[in-house]
Amino acid sequence: NGRKIQKSLETSDKKLAQAIEAKIRTEIVEGKYYERLTGQCKTFKDMMDKFMKEYAPTVSLNTQEGYKYYLKNLNRFFGNPGLMSITPKIVAKYKLYRRDYGASPSSVNRELYMLSKAFNLAVKEWEWLKDNPVSRVQKEREDNEVSRWLTEDEERRLLGKSPDWLCEIIVFALNTGLRQDELLSLEWNRVNLLRKTILIQKTKNNKPNTLPLNSIALNVLMRKYEGKVRSLKNDLVFISQTGTKIGKRNLIRAFAQALDKAEIKDFTFHCLRHTFATRLAQNGVDIYKIAKLLNHKDLKNTQRYSHHCPESLMVGVQILEKFDYNPTTMAQNDG
Template structure:
């Protein structure tokens, strides 16, 4: 009788294998660290019930996982079971997946002073992580996108960076300013595989050097709301926040970030409350005088 592990093996080989490398690592990690330890030998037909799913969710909560991580685990399990049903491994109605409700949108971004403080601290600890962090601030790239960069992605003559196999599955081109060009040019020199490497290997995860630098800068406190804590992804939010504050339209910011929809970028709208007034004021250049109810 087929087990959940059997279904996972098929899913990993037939579906997940065609995903980007970082996605394979992440999903495999979720399965091995959380799902297989709880459901690994469970028979698909007999024991996948609503009660078992609630027990599984409770077990994840006890591990003190974030609501988002719990949702990702449940979502992965649901996808595997759905495929098992398609492949005739599971001849039963799928149980209900009661997903946690949460607002996980990070709102924290760095001020110019905080960014400079962090970069100075990083430069004292690691030039590599200083360069990676500075590039994130000037491009808005995700950590995985930076770690996957190859010299061939850097179009120096046209000052552009081409991003492939992104989280949103949308390839995009990012224009580069002088700072970003300098970082890429310096780190591409002599590299034939990845732009940024540690111990001559591709970087897989954010190094503790970054979190230690954040700790030294005293940006976080133990009781702080996790959405307010400074992590590497904060650099991406800082990139977007600074652009909006500088008057960049949300649609342009959305394109640079590679968001699937403008709704994802709307979280930054409050940073430019005067853009609407500025926009309608611009209409005055087209009409000098309108006699409605007397002189203006």
């Protein structure tokens, strides 16, 4: 129709640009040409780089650390293909790939969530694509029931094989339920020894939470405070021997070594949090209190511990006993 078409191919690869140009010319002649989305020449790396540069900084530091780890797994499988070549079938193969590597269903789902978020941005905001291939892939089924927590015997063995600094962290975690990053970032200005509370400012759901301290957790802090085990470099409660913040990798490495020496299998640092909640449930603490202590935004996350607290159900129905009535006695009174 004589209309001039001018289009940037957005690639520095001369051969690729020439191939795309030739294809466009052919489609114009055949009457099949239509405007492409700008992601035609974009690669998987282009999308993930933009995601990490522009979106990742808007989430919590803990989530950013997770993204870095997930990205390594994604890159290992996907490489750097053209973005439009990634189909639901390929994403489904990624699930199988991660499963073969022993990744848990929850880990696979977190990686798929990150990938889906990146594709959604590419579709809705960057206008690179028309569809998100991850949205058509079924997520892994997760078993939310907690099946691993520390027994009393395992706790004794673990503490017996841990250095003093790690013992303090383990005991504090078992008695507060704090997440790893919450423990490592806890500062003295968030500790109130008089009121026996701590304020957790940076939480997973970005909601500050004031937690009570039992005598065991309080004793850990009192010993550290009275022993002046504090650093001039920062205000952190738990610090390294050099007075700096304990790195996550160093903590996990030391924890793994202690587990190995104590011959404890299938246990992670996060299981200390599960142990805290499970012990509460087993001793009759109701789910709502456990949810508050864990700072769970959604009660569904806490219900995984509900099978541990039949005693609390008994307490619930026993409350009604104050309304006791005996049908036989009532009949006699009526007579």
